[in-house]
Amino acid sequence: MLNQLKALADENRMRIFHLLLTDELCVCEIETILDVTQSNASRHLTKLRQAGIISSSKDAQWVHYKVSNEFKMNGQKLIEYLRDTLEVEEPYVSDIKKLKKYQLLGLSCTDIRKDSLNVITLIQEES
Numbered sequence: 028m029l030n031q032l033k034a035l036a037d038e039n040r041m042r043i044f045h046l047l048l049t050d051e052l053c054v055c056e057i058e059t060i061l062d063v064t065q066s067n068a069s070r071h072l073t074k075l076r077q078a079g080i081i082s083s084s085k086d087a088q089w090v091h092y093k094v095s096n097e098f099k100m101n102g103q104k105l106i107e108y109l110r111d112t113l114e115v116e117e118p119y120v121s122d123i124k125k126l127k128k129y130q131l132l133g134l135s136c137t138d139i140r141k142d143s144l145n146v147i148t149l150i151q152e153e154s
Contacts, residue, residue: 028101028102028105030078030079031078031079031080031098031102031105033078034074034075034077034078034080035075035078035080035109037071037074039061039063039067039071040071040074040075041109041113041119042061042118042119042122043057043061043068043071043072043075043081043092044075044080044081044094044109045109045110045113045119045122045123046060046061046122046123046126047081047092047093047094048094048106048109048110049123049126050093050126050130051091051092051093052091052092052093052126053089053090053091053092053136054068054069054072054089054090054092055089055136055139055140055143056129056136056139057072057092059129059139059143059146059147059150060122060125060126060129060150061122062147072092075092076092079095079097079098080094080095080098080102081093081094081095081098082094082095082096089136094106125150125151128149128150129146129150132149132150134146134149134150
């Protein structure tokens with residue numbers, strides 16, 4: 028558990044983890060929602076994966092990430108605590124709003140690859 032707590036002791040990794048508690052996401056979706064570079068997102072995802080917090084699966088050219096089943100079982104109380112705590116704090120609230128808007132608009136990785144600036148603008152606009 029110590030390695031997992033160390034991995035979560037970074038705001039960007041905690042933001043990624045919080046998003047992945049909501050849904051399985053591709054790295055391009057994570058970088059778009061959090062407005063971070065691909066290399067930054069990938070570095071944080073690697074640390075979370077090495078700690079056993081998340082798992083990944085490849086689908087053609089995209090890699091999808093989710094909270095690992097093992098961590099869900101072994102870290103259930105920690106997950107519940109973090110979910111309850113983070114759902115009312117910034118920037119986690121904004122991240123989830125962006126994710127929900129992204130999903131509501133029916134956007135996908137293909138849209139991001141075609142025009143990432145437009146996607147970022149769309150999800151950041153107030154409803």
